[in-house]
Amino acid sequence: MDHIISPSLLAANFGRLEEDIELVNSSVADWLHLDIMDGVFVPNISFGFPVIEHIKRISKKPLDTHLMIVDPDRYLSRFRDAGASILTVHYEACNHLNRTVHEIRKLGMKAGVSLNPHTPAALLRDILPYIDMVLIMTVNPGFGGQSFIEQSYHKISELKDMVKSINPDVLIEVDGGVDSSNALRLIETGVDVLVAGSSVFGTDDPVRAIADLKNLQ
Numbered sequence: 001m002d003h004i005i006s007p008s009l010l011a012a013n014f015g016r017l018e019e020d021i022e023l024v025n026s027s028v029a030d031w032l033h034l035d036i037m038d039g040v041f042v043p044n045i046s047f048g049f050p051v052i053e054h055i056k057r058i059s060k061k062p063l064d065t066h067l068m069i070v071d072p073d074r075y076l077s078r079f080r081d082a083g084a085s086i087l088t089v090h091y092e093a094c095n096h097l098n099r100t101v102h103e104i105r106k107l108g109m110k111a112g113v114s115l116n117p118h119t120p121a122a123l124l125r126d127i128l129p130y131i132d133m134v135l136i137m138t139v140n141p142g143f144g145g146q147s148f149i150e151q152s153y154h155k156i157s158e159l160k161d162m163v164k165s166i167n168p169d170v171l172i173e174v175d176g177g178v179d180s181s182n183a184l185r186l187i188e189t190g191v192d193v194l195v196a197g198s199s200v201f202g203t204d205d206p207v208r209a210i211a212d213l214k215n216l217q
């Protein structure tokens with residue numbers, strides 16, 4: 001399978017969001033990554049439902065929605081109604097993860113589970129049969145523009161082995177510090193989906209940066 005590119009809108013210019021979403025529409029990006037932060041699970045606040053609804057009206061790409069919020073169960077149907085296609089919750093934020101991922105799928109979305117850098121991949125063993133994607137955080141969540149944590153390669157390899165033996169349909173996504181210097185090695189290690197914020201919107205030509213991440217060599 002060709003790998004998927006999911007540009008993170010967090011690094012876009014919020015003063016001209018529409019233009020930046022149109023850039024993604026015109027690119028070879030597969031998804032659009034939205035970071036939802038509540039100021040409790042992570043030390044930052046991003047944006048909420050009215051903004052997601054606005055993005056949904058403009059975006060031609062499926063919304064890959066990454067919830068960095070506590071108690072996400074309270075809002076699952078609202079994210080579906082706002083336009084999320086893939087809904088990823090954090091392992092660390094869910095007391096009843098099995099129930100949460102079933103609910104996400106019941107609402108018609110793909111279910112993802114994300115791990116903070118300190119959370120071992122082995123903890124996902126019993127949830128893998130019920131989910132569509134694992135998002136490995138390769139920085140501490142909360143902010144764009146941080147440096148990639150090198151230790152992540154070990155975690156991705158370990159997760160890839162588990163995915164192969166338990167549920168080969170599960171996609172592995174990485175998020176944080178992804179750029180042209182590490183993208184190829186990440187794909188070779190077993191990653192299916194690259195999220196990229198600064199390395200796309202921080203350049204003069206985001207459409208080209210997306211194409212470069214898609215056509216790795």
Ligand code: DX5
Pocket residue numbers: 008009010011033035066139140141142143144145146175176177178195196197198199
């Ligand atoms: C960080 C977010 C990321 C962020 C990545 O908590 O989950 O999606 O936008 O930004 P870069 O690619 O700049 O590290």
Ligand code: ZN
Pocket residue numbers: 008033034035066175195
């Ligand atoms: Zn993210």
